[in-house]
Amino acid sequence: MNRCDQAMRHSVVDTLEKMVFMEITPVEVRATPLAAADWKTVSLLIHDPVQGEVRLSMPRSLISKITETMYNLSAEEITEQMLDDNLAEIINIIAGRFMNEILDDGQAFRLGLPELEPADPIDPSMESREWTFSSDADEFTVVTIGNDLLCQLPARHD
Structure with missing residues (x-):
C-alpha cells in the first residue's frame, strides 16, 4: 500500500472511530450506490x-447515525442543518489529518471551507x-482530485 492510501485510510478510520466510536473498514469494491437523493x-x-x-x-442514513451519536438525539430530532454541519466537520478533520500525514512534519497547509455539492x-x-x-x-x-493529491509528492522526510 502506498503512503497516500495509508494516509487516507488512517485519516478516515481514526477520525470516525475517535469522533463517534464507529468501526470503519476500508472496502476494495464498492457495492451498487444509492440514489443521489440518498447521499450527501x-x-x-x-x-x-x-x-x-x-x-x-x-449516505444520509450514515450521517444521521453519526449525528445521533454525537448529539445523543433521536432520529426525529435531527435537522438537515445538523447533518450538513457534521458532514462539513468530518471532511475538515479528515482533510487536515490527511495533509499532516502526506506532508513533511510541521509543514503548514491551507484548507478552504467545506461546501455541500x-x-x-x-x-x-x-x-x-477514490477510497x-x-x-x-x-x-x-472519499475522493481526492488534482494531481498534487495523488501522492506524487516528494518523499516525506521522516
Missing part, C-alpha cells in the same frame, strides 16, 4: 502548499483517486 456530498479545497480537492460522500459522479477527465469505506452496511467514499 461535501467538498473542501486545499490551497497550499499543494492544490486539489477532497470530497466526502456519505450535488452527489454527482466525478468527471472522468479529472485526475482523482471506499464501510461502517456496518453503510458504505461511503
Whole structure:
C-alpha cells in the first residue's frame, strides 16, 4: 500500500472511530450506490502548499447515525442543518489529518471551507483517486482530485 492510501485510510478510520466510536473498514469494491437523493456530498479545497480537492460522500442514513451519536438525539430530532454541519466537520478533520500525514512534519497547509455539492459522479477527465469505506452496511467514499493529491509528492522526510 502506498503512503497516500495509508494516509487516507488512517485519516478516515481514526477520525470516525475517535469522533463517534464507529468501526470503519476500508472496502476494495464498492457495492451498487444509492440514489443521489440518498447521499450527501461535501467538498473542501486545499490551497497550499499543494492544490486539489477532497470530497466526502456519505449516505444520509450514515450521517444521521453519526449525528445521533454525537448529539445523543433521536432520529426525529435531527435537522438537515445538523447533518450538513457534521458532514462539513468530518471532511475538515479528515482533510487536515490527511495533509499532516502526506506532508513533511510541521509543514503548514491551507484548507478552504467545506461546501455541500450535488452527489454527482466525478468527471472522468479529472485526475482523482477514490477510497471506499464501510461502517456496518453503510458504505461511503472519499475522493481526492488534482494531481498534487495523488501522492506524487516528494518523499516525506521522516
